[in-house]
Amino acid sequence: MVSVFDVIAEPNRRAILSLLVSSEQSVRQIERQLRMPQPAVSKHLRVLRDAGFVESTVDAQRRLYRLKPEPLQEIDAWLAPFRRFWSAHVDALERHLDRMEQSTATKRKATRKRRGPNRARHKGETK
Amino acid sequence: MVSVFDVIAEPNRRAILSLLVSSEQSVRQIERQLRMPQPAVSKHLRVLRDAGFVESTVDAQRRLYRLKPEPLQEIDAWLAPFRRFWSAHVDALERHLDRMEQSTATKRKATRKRRGPNRARHKGETK
DNA sequence: TGTTAATATTCCTTGACGCGTATATACGCT
DNA sequence: AGCGTATATACGCGTCAAGGAATATTAACA
Numbered sequence: 001m002v003s004v005f006d007v008i009a010e011p012n013r014r015a016i017l018s019l020l021v022s023s024e025q026s027v028r029q030i031e032r033q034l035r036m037p038q039p040a041v042s043k044h045l046r047v048l049r050d051a052g053f054v055e056s057t058v059d060a061q062r063r064l065y066r067l068k069p070e071p072l073q074e075i076d077a078w079l080a081p082f083r084r085f086w087s088a089h090v091d092a093l094e095r096h097l098d099r100m101e102q103s104t105a106t107k108r109k110a111t112r113k114r115r116g117p118n119r120a121r122h123k124g125e126t127k
Numbered sequence: 128m129v130s131v132f133d134v135i136a137e138p139n140r141r142a143i144l145s146l147l148v149s150s151e152q153s154v155r156q157i158e159r160q161l162r163m164p165q166p167a168v169s170k171h172l173r174v175l176r177d178a179g180f181v182e183s184t185v186d187a188q189r190r191l192y193r194l195k196p197e198p199l200q201e202i203d204a205w206l207a208p209f210r211r212f213w214s215a216h217v218d219a220l221e222r223h224l225d226r227m228e229q230s231t232a233t234k235r236k237a238t239r240k241r242r243g244p245n246r247a248r249h250k251g252e253t254k
Numbered sequence: 255t256g257t258t259a260a261t262a263t264t265c266c267t268t269g270a271c272g273c274g275t276a277t278a279t280a281c282g283c284t
Numbered sequence: 285a286g287c288g289t290a291t292a293t294a295c296g297c298g299t300c301a302a303g304g305a306a307t308a309t310t311a312a313c314a
Contacts, residue, residue: 086196
């Protein structure tokens with residue numbers, strides 16, 4: 001398992017993380033809430049712990065697992081540039097929609113071709 | 128390919144997305160900047176488009192690919208509860224660190240056991 | 255029309271990962 | 285000591301996706 005993104009690609013692991021966001025849980029508790037075989041839970045927790053998403057505390061025979069923020073923050077950080085991108089494009093989208101509702105005659109998506117905005121500044125553009 | 132998380136699990140796809148955040152790009156441009164064989168680029172773009180991460184515009188023989196915000200926003204939305212979690216724990220961490228620097232004698236992490244906070248309210252805790 | 259450039263698609267192989275089953279380890283309790 | 289419970293690990297299997305190489309498609313242009 002190489003990156004934090006691989007770790008959260010697995011649906012069951014995301015489910016486990018979502019469970020832990022409320023409070024720490026034992027393996028058994030996770031097992032029951034997610035209706036998942038115990039070895040599966042343990043294995044996913046192993047992956048999560050190796051990647052730093054969770055840490056465990058020994059409580060008798062139980063292990064209590066709790067969230068650690070760092071890897072999720074890493075993902076959050078990766079998203080940052082894109083967040084800037086889409087907030088910068090909300091108004092552009094609005095302008096686009098404005099233009100659309102006055103030229104509704106064009107078929108667009110049907111033929112999946114030529115879709116106007118912000119292309120005019122390119123160099124060649126043959127044809 | 129099932130979820131947006133699977134899509135961004137692939138490093139090359141993340142690289143492509145990061146490229147597109149600045150401006151739209153042709154396949155060739157992506158191919159050169161990422162030093163990646165052309166079929167690979169096309170295949171990853173196919174996955175990205177099917178998942179709604181990008182859309183393409185035909186420009187002569189070229190196809191210009193650009194970002195679409197929705198899937199990334201979906202990921203951002205999934206992160207929201209965790210963001211609340213870790214911001215709620217920043218101050219708890221600070222208190223924790225305060226406690227640490229006045230009891231630096233204990234070895235803690237070395238034996239990977241019994242690690243204090245918010246456990247006192249549990250029932251058994253035998254030993 | 256033939257050629258070249260840009261992009262997409264297909265086929266094959268390989269490796270990784272998740273799952274299920276079985277087993278191991280550790281602890282508490284009687 | 286023996287048993288039950290909680291958790292972890294090992295092993296074999298099936299699947300699926302990424303990579304590489306070859307080929308197909310489309311458009312421009314001479």
